[in-house]
Amino acid sequence: MARRIDNRYSRFVQWAKVIFPLAALGLLSTLFLFSRTIDPSDAIPFADIDVEQIARDQVLSSPRFSGATDDGTAITVDAASAVPDLTDPRRMNIEEVVARIESPNGRSYGITSLRARYDGNTETLELNGDVRIGTSNGYRLETETLTTNLQTSAITAPGKVFGKGPPGIIEAGAMELTGQDGTQVLVFKNGVKLIYDPKE
Template structure:
């Protein structure tokens, strides 16, 4: 028997014993886990979720009767009575069939399922693909058909310049079905700023 064969024979016995010794020290030296330490955090979260149900990072996507797509995301949403709900830090996008897009951001939102409307509140920012950037306090957005309407004054900028108005609407053009327009009314002020 040569030296190589003897070495291999010893290693066949020594290496498994060494591995067994290393594994046993891992279990002997390892810290013990206290299962009670994690429970208070879980109980607080579960109790709070039962008391105040909510969803984090909810998302909604739908198509209106006239073919527009509406997507909606929020940081948090809570259910309310009769299918209604509320959400905070809301981002929405309305894409109408004519290719126009409107991005909406609001501090809070309330779903009014009976009226198929979404009420955006808490400072609403409106940015359209046609170049308008507007701000209003509240805006009602249709969930079943394309359209939006501010409940009060609007101000911002657009391609023609600075705009102030008592109200604003995004609606289908009556003379051109399938085309959507941005309408300002109620004491409209335009400060024209040529480019």
């Protein structure tokens, strides 16, 4: 009886040595048969990453820039956001700007605009889009483009300027605000029109 069982076990082992390797080969061939062709373009799913877009996404939220000129004029610039320029890290594009200039003699100037571009190479801030200027001595002016020199606190509006001031309603082709030793001089030029109204 024991010999019969040993014979069955021996035959099972012999068949297993043949059947199991064949079954393994069958499984491998099935894998290769049904596997899909590899597309090299699908090998890297993130190959379409836009490096420039990543750089543009480096946004500063609610930044504040402040400093002082040689004559002691304090300048502060607040914004909703700022994005560094891809070509020059010393330049920056700014959105929703609020700037304030306070001179040593007590006069102050507030400026707002939709956009601005800061250039650290020339220390200038160019404001664009619905630029509004308010001065502590009563001027309320509007223009489209305004350039501020952050070293000298000089302000230049190369285009048309509209607004009101102590003399009345003012319209001009350009405007300049220059300062020296804490004294500012506001000059309107290029076809100045004034409707005199002392109540303004």
